[in-house]
Amino acid sequence: MKQQPIIEAEGLTKVYEDGHCALDHVSFGVQPGEVFCLLGGNGAGKTTTINIFLGFLPQTEGTAKIHGVDMHADPLEAKKHVAYLSDVVMLYPNFTARQNLDFFARLGGKRNLTKEQYYSVLRQVGLQEMAFEQKLKGFSKGMRQKVGLAIAIIKEAPAIILDEPTSGLDPKAANEFQSMILHLRSQGRAILMSTHDIFRAKEVADTVGIMNDGKMLTIKSRKELEHEDLEKLYLNYIHGKVAA
């Protein structure tokens, strides 16, 4: 029996003032313990979907719900249940990893955490101990991404939204990151992740939604994908060889 989705889009549509349709009646749901990958090229509508889910952009039609709360109707309540990690994770370069974590944890409602609790999360994401109290200005992108993931984890939100999280990471860092996502899935988090990396999507996703020109062309479960070549399927949908 299916549970109530933690992340839920229903008929999500976004038409800009100039008439450009960025999202066209997109619907999907992400269950607890599920990784849902939005797969598509540039301009497919992945980031628009995420921006609507984070309340950065109002939708023209449809609803975007987090934990049953409509983001448009009550954004402050909806945001209590979601953690976010973007592809650009510069964070505050003059703060140490722990200070960055402390600031965002308190912002996410986690007050009075001990230093050891912060360290524990930083260890969990695989950041080296010596980097905990170092300023971020000397960190590589992979290290900053780990701190960003720690920020998402420490909030303990049931929903996690990741926007191109492995973009720009070297294979080792991307692999470590993938392990972390799977770990979060095992904790029962609902994870919505946008990517254009087909390999990564196949590795990590329980469900893949292929998007193009603002439309959700298809949604395939891991089971359905077991016997299919995701790359070929993706290209076929993109080039219109398969009817959406």
Added chain:
Amino acid sequence: MIKILLEKELRDIVSSTKFAITFGAAAILVILSFYVGIRNYEESTREFEAARAVNASNVASLTDWRQVQHKVFRKPQPLQVLVSGVTNDIGRTTEVRPHGELTLINSRYNVDPLFAVFRFLDLNFVVIIVFSLFAILFGYDAINGEKESGTLKLILSNSVSRADVVLSKLLGSFLALVVPLLVPILIGCLMLIGFGVPMSGTDWVQLALVIGGGLLCFGVFLMLSIMISASVTRSSASFLFSLVIWIFSVLIIPKGAVLVAAQAVDVPSLDGVEAQKRKFTLGQFDQRFQKMGEFLRADITRDETWSQRFVAFQDSLNKAYEKEREEYYRKLNEDWRNKKDHQEQWAFALSRLSPTAVFQIAAMNLANTDVSLKHRYLEDLNRYQDEYAEFLRKKTGSSGGMQIVMRFSGQQGAQEEERKSLNPTELPEFAERGRTLGETISASFADLGLLALLNILFFVGAFVRFLRFDVR
């Protein structure tokens, strides 16, 4: 929530290298401006005391009050230490005669032309140039810089209202930058006490208002640059906009306002006015000699009372010409002053488009070193001139002016008079009336109010712009 954001803002600014460098430079300049001002004040005071002593000694070396060339020196004021305004441009010495127009000579820049080129480093300069730049450097990327680094999206993905974010940004930036700037200012104030600058209670109040005005000016640039940061997507573009506004505000608008006012209101040159005065005086001079010749030819009896009659004649002649001349000069001066006032009003009104000019006008009014200083000082001198003329009248029996003194040998008491040295302490004391605290505050109230209004305006502007800011 706002507390957490405010703490972050303060910590983020204070821990940055940019802050360390700019604050260090600003702190040094503030302390240096106090130090340079104090040294200048000490030097000016020494020169003032020395000049007064020389004047007293010159008076003491004479035996007849009619021979005295009495000089009055402008006393240095403590607040000129920090806001020199026009004080170095106008003369410090005046030879006071019982009649005639008084002129100020020996301005500081006239004596030290090098300072006229580079000007003195004062608090006014530090606020206008350094504080305003300081504000822009920290405000230009306050919003769009966070967008570029991805932290804005990360913050707003939490249960945080945009109002809280922008309020903490505006208040946090202001507090993080203003509180550290108060430290060198406080050190400067302690230096004023330590170096024994005689600051009265009124001076301290005026200084506090100058500092308050400086912080308001700083606030205007900070709020403005944050507003630009919330209106422009890229931080490089907002830096460029902020810099252009700064250049216009500091360099172009004040100078442009003066040029436009000069074109809009035609004021005759001072040389032209002086030439008119000279022509009139020379005409009077010829007439006077003619009338004196007529008197000498008509009154040929050289009896005991002749000398008194001659003095009385000269007195009445002097009075009549003096009155006529003063009336003519007054009319010329008044006409010139009215036109000049009109031109200045234009220039000041136009320059108020620039926040730094608004601060400069307010600060000069608070320190009493504004453009009307010369006018006020001359009014005090004119009052003193009447007092001095009365003093001379009592001492010599004459109202002064151009006189021929004739003595006949064997006249009683002449030799006795020559032997007596003059006592300079008998001279009436000149005191600048100055402005009261109430007058000073009311003179700067509108400009301080304008700075506060600009702060509110840009604060609201930044707030509204951020509520509509595209964080994507």
